Amino acid sequence: MEFAHIALALALLPIIFGIINLRRMPRLRSTPPAGTRVSILIPARNEAGNIAACLDAALASTGCEVEVVVMDDGSTDSTAAIVQSYAARDARVRLVQAPSLPPGWTGKVHACARLAEAATGTHLLFIDADVRLAPHAAAAMAAHSATHKIAMVSGVPRQIIRSIGEGLTVPFINFLLICYLPFGGRAVQRKASLAAACGQLILVERRAYEAIGGHAAIKGVLHDGIALARRFRENGHDTEIVDGTPLATCRMYDNFSHAWGGFIKNAREGMATPVGLPIWTVLLAGAHLWPWALLPDIEAVLTICLMFALRAAVTWRTGEPWWTVPLHPLTVLVALAIQWTALVRSALGLKAGWKGRAYAAAKAEG
Known part of the structure; x- marks a missing residue:
């Protein structure tokens, strides 16, 4: 059947990319040069249930000097x-208070910018409060950055x-x-439009970060990982996604409602564009x-x-649970929804809300 041929042809794209990316995604093991100091930076808003475990993991870091x-x-x-x-x-632990959120900024981006100002490290490792770093993570990411001259290293933690x-x-x-x-x-590819990052786990080389304007250069975005990675590449710096599974764990959401709200927030600056989404749907x-x-049909x-x-x-x-594999068609359906x-x-101008804050609708782009 002709329709079945088309479906099989559309399946070849993720198969080819998947095989290549699974084989070549870097897994980090090295140690950083002497003098490396990693500032582990954690924006926290009503994270009483998460912050202690996050700090315990960060303070267990080995292989380089760290501050948290x-x-x-608020x-x-x-x-x-x-x-x-x-x-x-x-x-090694310091607490700083966020100033009032200035006009035009989103909350997490503003907190990250102020955290960078307070940091003293050669490398800045931004993590969410629900992330649990592996002991070698900070050192391994800094080593990869220094050895390969990569300004921004990111990975997706193993999702709980x-x-x-x-x-x-x-x-x-x-x-x-x-x-x-x-x-x-x-x-290996420096094109800005192909840059990506996971906001849960981002390490940047401090001098390069300051040279591109830091988080202040993307102050109005909600999906800071992608925007920051593109900013680095647009300014001639390399960024890289590495295998985050051995580096950290994270439980993003604890139910469908929270997941739906969180992904809708990020979708506004990802796939959900008037030109891009119909293509993604196909x-x-x-x-x-x-x-x-x-x-x-066979x-x-x-x-x-x-x-x-x-x-x-x-x-x-x-390292995700095997029981999620049979759900795959529904996962794709929910993602498109x-x-x-x-x-x-x-399009309706409705605001996106997160952590008690509401933000104006994202400007539609192609």
Whole structure:
């Protein structure tokens, strides 16, 4: 059937990219040069349930000198008190208070900019409060940056997924990055439009970061990882996505509702554009959803089997739960629903809310 041929052809793109990216995504093991100091920077807003475990992991870092700076960004819970208790017994920990959010800034980006000003390290490692660093992570990322002269190193932490709602949403991050991004964000390709990063885990070389204007250069964005990576590349610096699975863990969301809201926020500056989203819909639905409507055609069966095999390979490499693999078609369907919802909300001028703040609709771009 001609339609089945088309579906199989659309499946070849993620298969080719996936095989290449799975084989070539760097896994870090080296140690940094003498004199390296990594500032681990944590923006925190109402993170009382997360911040202690985050600090414990950061303070267990080995292989280089570290400091840990936490910015309390207007928390109304005990976040600040918890950090202060750590600072009282470990001189490597500092708590700073975020000033009022200036007009035109988004909350996390503003906190990261102020954290960078407070840092003293040769490298700045921005992490979210729900990230748990491996002991070697800070040193390995700084070593990769220094050895290969890469200004920005990022990776997707191993995602902790415990509910169906998370399983339907979170695995799409790694699948999209590995199977649909040419070169997988590696430094071999310097094109700014192909830059990528995960905002949960970003290390930058301080001098390069300051040279590009830091977070102040992207002050109005919500998806800071992608915007910062593009800013580096636009200014002639290399960026690279590495295998984040051995470097850190993270539980992004604890249910479907939180995941839906978080991904809609980020979609506004990702796939959800008037020109881009129809193309993404054809690519994703054509390879992962359409074949189900063409059963029992043998080529449709082959396409479905190939997509499950590809998803299984990504799941194995990233350490995500195996029970999420059978959910793959629904994961793609939910991802498209999130993107289209974000696009419609943006077109209607509806604000995106996160952590108690609301931001104006993103400007639609092609």
